[in-house]
Amino acid sequence: MKYKDYYAALGVPRDADQDAIKKAYRKLARKHHPDVSESPDGEARFKEAAEAYATLKDPEKRAAYDELGRRPAGQEFSPPPGWQGASAAGTGFDDIDLADLLASLGRGRARHSAQHAQPGRDVEASARISLEDAHRGATLHLEVADADGPRTLAITIPPGVSEGQRLRLRGHGGPGRHGGPPGDIYLHIALAPHPVFRPDRHDLYFDLALAPWEAALGAEIETPTLDGPVSLTVPPGTRSGRKLRLRGRGLANGRGGHGDLYAVIHIDVPATLTAQERQLFEQLAQASAFNPRAVATPEGTA
Amino acid sequence: MTPRHESWSWLDASEVIEASELSRVCGLSADEVEELVGYGALRPLSSTGPSRFSAACVAPLRQACKLRQDFDFDLFTVALLVDYLNRIDELERELRSLHAHLPHPLRAQRDGPPPWHEPHGRG
Numbered sequence: 001m002k003y004k005d006y007y008a009a010l011g012v013p014r015d016a017d018q019d020a021i022k023k024a025y026r027k028l029a030r031k032h033h034p035d036v037s038e039s040p041d042g043e044a045r046f047k048e049a050a051e052a053y054a055t056l057k058d059p060e061k062r063a064a065y066d067e068l069g070r071r072p073a074g075q076e077f078s079p080p081p082g083w084q085g086a087s088a089a090g091t092g093f094d095d096i097d098l099a100d101l102l103a104s105l106g107r108g109r110a111r112h113s114a115q116h117a118q119p120g121r122d123v124e125a126s127a128r129i130s131l132e133d134a135h136r137g138a139t140l141h142l143e144v145a146d147a148d149g150p151r152t153l154a155i156t157i158p159p160g161v162s163e164g165q166r167l168r169l170r171g172h173g174g175p176g177r178h179g180g181p182p183g184d185i186y187l188h189i190a191l192a193p194h195p196v197f198r199p200d201r202h203d204l205y206f207d208l209a210l211a212p213w214e215a216a217l218g219a220e221i222e223t224p225t226l227d228g229p230v231s232l233t234v235p236p237g238t239r240s241g242r243k244l245r246l247r248g249r250g251l252a253n254g255r256g257g258h259g260d261l262y263a264v265i266h267i268d269v270p271a272t273l274t275a276q277e278r279q280l281f282e283q284l285a286q287a288s289a290f291n292p293r294a295v296a297t298p299e300g301t302a
Numbered sequence: 303m304t305p306r307h308e309s310w311s312w313l314d315a316s317e318v319i320e321a322s323e324l325s326r327v328c329g330l331s332a333d334e335v336e337e338l339v340g341y342g343a344l345r346p347l348s349s350t351g352p353s354r355f356s357a358a359c360v361a362p363l364r365q366a367c368k369l370r371q372d373f374d375f376d377l378f379t380v381a382l383l384v385d386y387l388n389r390i391d392e393l394e395r396e397l398r399s400l401h402a403h404l405p406h407p408l409r410a411q412r413d414g415p416p417p418w419h420e421p422h423g424r425g
Contacts, residue, residue, distance in 0.1 A: 029373050166313040166361045200402035
């Protein structure tokens with residue numbers, strides 16, 4: 001068994017009180033926590049501090065640890081005869097990790113050391129999928145690592161997930177030990193940006209450009225949906241910013257229904273005009289009394 | 303084996319989780335779940351009978367409990383974290399919603415898909 005210097009790991013003297021130990025741990029945890037640390041060894045430093053703190057915050061474990069005396073970190077050693085943690089070690093100390101041994105003290109002797117049922121580890125995973133896969137469902141291959149090493153897990157995502165959706169797959173996480181149940185998989189869904197559509201839960205939005213005459217006169221426009229193109233009726237007098245709804249053409253919601261699809265209108269003009277176009281626009285400008293600045297009203301939704 | 307669709311639990315308001323199951327998946331005791339209810343961080347779906355909760359509370363509570371373990375927080379801090387995590391989640395959802403609704407050309411100031419053009423369009 002290798003010796004670990006838990007006091008050095010937290011940077012506290014061996015006679016530090018509980019408050020000092022907690023403060024030192026929190027400072028290190030804040031610095032090296034995987035959620036905030038950008039350092040490549042951040043996670044390892046965090047685990048090292050957490051392991052040290054797990055022992056030193058518990059008076060019983062700390063006393064057992066202190067009984068081992070002070071040695072150089074990494075030195076092979078065996079605990080002194082009669083050491084209070086020895087009963088948990090079984091036949092010897094050669095292949096035992098000090099942290100495991102000290103942790104078994106905390107599980108209580110009534111449970112007969114480490115042989116009690118332990119549930120498997122949960123697997124936390126994120127999946128970035130396309131809108132099409134969210135709409136129709138998809139099979140993903142997750143790379144997960146547990147006590148038995150890395151493995152690939154094929155999972156089928158149900159149709160109807162949306163951005164930020166969280167799912168749980170019970171019993172497909174890491175295997176339990178000593179008869180404990182397997183862990184679960186927790187999956188966090190993110191949707192990859194789509195070249196056309198923007199999702200809002202199960203509704204979809206896309207920008208639909210209209211020529212001024214299409215907006216003014218109305219038009220039938222072939223528009224995309226996740227299930228193929230459909231015809232959209234643009235009513236006469238459609239203003240920029242208006243949203244035209246195609247009911248039930250959004251994402252599947254997983255419960256037999258669908259969100260809606262919204263075309264967000266903006267009106268475009270030719271960057272350059274032909275002589276005839278210029279002439280016609282000039283005629284229109286002269287003939288029309290329309291002043292968009294005089295009649296500006298809040299845009300409605302169709 | 304590929305798990306079937308029916309095996310998934312949707313961790314949102316469409317599903318319900320029993321207090322005992324919530325305790326298990328978050329590594330909390332039954333008393334701690336009760337205490338979080340007392341702090342207002344968890345809201346049972348009804349005031350009578352066995353406590354049941356919206357499954358939407360699972361993810362933020364698990365995250366708060368993980369932070370509790372990592373930083374040695376007390377349970378009251380977990381209750382505060384759950385409130386703030388829910389608030390962040392809601393604000394992120396509103397932000398995504400706003401981005402989806404913004405019409406061109408306001409959206410041009412951020413990354414995102416360009417306006418759709420017919421593949422066979424004139425330009």
